Amino acid sequence: MSGKVITVTSGKGGVGKTTISANLASALAQMGKKVVAIDADIGLRNLDVVMGLENRIVYDLVDVVEGRCRLRQAMIKDKRVPELYLIPAAQTRDKTAISPSDMVLVCDQLREELDYIIIDSPAGIERGFRNAIAPTDQVLIVTNPEVSAVRDADRIIGLIEAEQKGPGKLIINRIKPSMVERGEMLSINDILDILAIDLIGIVPEDENILVSTNRGTPITMSGANGTSASQAFCNVARRINGEDVPFLDLMAKNSFMDRLRRWLNGN
Amino acid sequence: MITQTAPVISIKGIREGLLITVDEGPYDEVFHLLSAEIEQKRDFLRGSRIALAVGKRPLHRHQLAEIQDLFSRHALTLWTVLAETVDTRTAARQLNLATRLPGSQTDLDGNVRQLVEREVAVEETTVQANTLLLQETIRSGRSIYHEGHVVIIGDVNPGAEITAGGNVIVWGRLRGLVHAGALGDETAVICALHFVPTQLRIADQIAIPPDDRRHNPIPEQAAIQEGQIIVEGWG
Numbered sequence: 444m445s446g447k448v449i450t451v452t453s454g455k456g457g458v459g460k461t462t463i464s465a466n467l468a469s470a471l472a473q474m475g476k477k478v479v480a481i482d483a484d485i486g487l488r489n490l491d492v493v494m495g496l497e498n499r500i501v502y503d504l505v506d507v508v509e510g511r512c513r514l515r516q517a518m519i520k521d522k523r524v525p526e527l528y529l530i531p532a533a534q535t536r537d538k539t540a541i542s543p544s545d546m547v548l549v550c551d552q553l554r555e556e557l558d559y560i561i562i563d564s565p566a567g568i569e570r571g572f573r574n575a576i577a578p579t580d581q582v583l584i585v586t587n588p589e590v591s592a593v594r595d596a597d598r599i600i601g602l603i604e605a606e607q608k609g610p611g612k613l614i615i616n617r618i619k620p621s622m623v624e625r626g627e628m629l630s631i632n633d634i635l636d637i638l639a640i641d642l643i644g645i646v647p648e649d650e651n652i653l654v655s656t657n658r659g660t661p662i663t664m665s666g667a668n669g670t671s672a673s674q675a676f677c678n679v680a681r682r683i684n685g686e687d688v689p690f691l692d693l694m695a696k697n698s699f700m701d702r703l704r705r706w707l708n709g710n
Numbered sequence: 711m712i713t714q715t716a717p718v719i720s721i722k723g724i725r726e727g728l729l730i731t732v733d734e735g736p737y738d739e740v741f742h743l744l745s746a747e748i749e750q751k752r753d754f755l756r757g758s759r760i761a762l763a764v765g766k767r768p769l770h771r772h773q774l775a776e777i778q779d780l781f782s783r784h785a786l787t788l789w790t791v792l793a794e795t796v797d798t799r800t801a802a803r804q805l806n807l808a809t810r811l812p813g814s815q816t817d818l819d820g821n822v823r824q825l826v827e828r829e830v831a832v833e834e835t836t837v838q839a840n841t842l843l844l845q846e847t848i849r850s851g852r853s854i855y856h857e858g859h860v861v862i863i864g865d866v867n868p869g870a871e872i873t874a875g876g877n878v879i880v881w882g883r884l885r886g887l888v889h890a891g892a893l894g895d896e897t898a899v900i901c902a903l904h905f906v907p908t909q910l911r912i913a914d915q916i917a918i919p920p921d922d923r924r925h926n927p928i929p930e931q932a933a934i935q936e937g938q939i940i941v942e943g944w945g
Contacts, residue, residue: 509790510799510809510820539725542813552818568851594850597867601849637867637885639847 446554449561449683450579454595456566458587459616462652463676464563465493470663470680472527476558479518479528483575484565485540488532495659496521496529505533508545514552523664538570543577550578568602576603582611583643588618588629593637600640612643614679619648632706644679645690647671719747727759727789734765737773748784761790761811764798771801778805848872848886857893868908896934905930905941915939
């Protein structure tokens with residue numbers, strides 16, 4: 444078995460990397476895959492909180508890299524979903540505590556036992572980002588339909604391409620179709636115009652996300668599968684797994700869907 | 711007086727603290743030497759995190775604990791033990807000590823491994839060419855500098871910068887910053903299929919396009935006419 448390493452990154456902070464990492468890992472695990480999520484945001488760890496596993500942290504990624512514990516000891520097994528694990532970041536250190544080569548070592552070992560390794564990258568373009576992409580097989584770039592987020596995503600894609608890990612696939616997160624309709628928000632076409640990479644997910648703004656992160660239960664796990672964000676996350680998981688899944692019908696109104704359909708058909 | 715066969719201690723600064731390397735020799739002598747060294751250099755070492763490299767020497771847990779005590783009596787923290795024997799590393803872990811330096815050549819268990827040389831692709835730029843031709847989109851944050859002409863088949867995204875001594879031709883969307891004639895040539899021109907730069911410069915002149923340009927996607931050329939930058943449609 445050789446697992447696949449997927450890095451979720453963005454450049455800009457606060458666009459939804461951690462939420463997407465948690466939900467993607469959870470969705471893949473519920474599809475029967477063996478998944479580990481790794482929080483690479485050393486010093487500002489969040490993935491443990493969003494997954495509701497913070498109380499169970501004994502060892503973290505830095506302990507593994509510094510040889511204070513075995514890799515297995517740092518893997519927290521989620522009790523709600525079979526074969527879902529978390530390796531948390533350290534909160535008391537910073538991103539210089541580990542190197543890109545360390546991340547490659549960790550992932551090489553994890554590949555032997557797991558199907559998917561989801562790395563939640565920190566924001567920025569410095570060491571933390573470089574750590575997160577060093578071992579990667581596939582990069583997912585998360586952006587919001589917002590000018591500065593897209594600008595940062597463009598920079599990140601450039602850096603990933605320069606490292607020969609590109610170009611990556613795009614997830615547009617927190618889109619509000621009604622605002623796009625009114626011309627108040629960047630449309631999918633506007634974003635793809637600049638970023639020019641393949642789209643793998645369109646996730647609508649969804650209030651339930653805030654509730655789920657506060658509770659520590661990823662929305663794809665909580666059974667609130669009727670919400671559109673949850674459905675969108677599951678679709679991304681399925682696409683990663685090789686399925687051809689059509690993008691969601693986010694709004695009943697025709698004009699938005701017409702434009703989307705036209706874009707999808709290559710017009 | 712130091713004899714030839716006495717163990718040697720070396721102290722080196724590393725990024726995470728201090729590395730103390732202990733040579734071969736019987737444990738008691740080494741411990742004694744370590745105590746003396748720490749005592750003597752007390753002011754210099756005070757408050758440091760210490761990584762202790764013990765090489766092939768096997769150390770038991772109680773010996774490591776003894777060293778740990780020695781250090782803490784002098785306000786030092788023993789944080790990592792670098793050992794070549796598995797038993798020593800296991801003993802160190804039991805005391806919650808690290809056994810590896812991040813970024814090191816060893817694997818996660820502390821064993822030295824063969825490094826595989828990763829081939830890093832080197833971007834080939836023909837510096838000697840009069841015209842630099844790039845067939846790709848220039849993304850945000852990327853900076854291109856060339857003394858001759860620059861031709862881009864692709865887009866120039868916002869946040870990207872093109873600086874050329876000669877002309878700049880963009881066969882695509884120009885949305886970034888471009889400076890033609892950067893070495894002083896006022897006859898330099900800038901052409902693009904879709905001309906919406908954040909800022910354009912020719913020689914010493916700077917111009918900012920007006921806001922409504924987005925709705926005018928015809929090919930255009932910028933040149934200095936009568937002392938200022940004028941942008942005109944092509945054809």
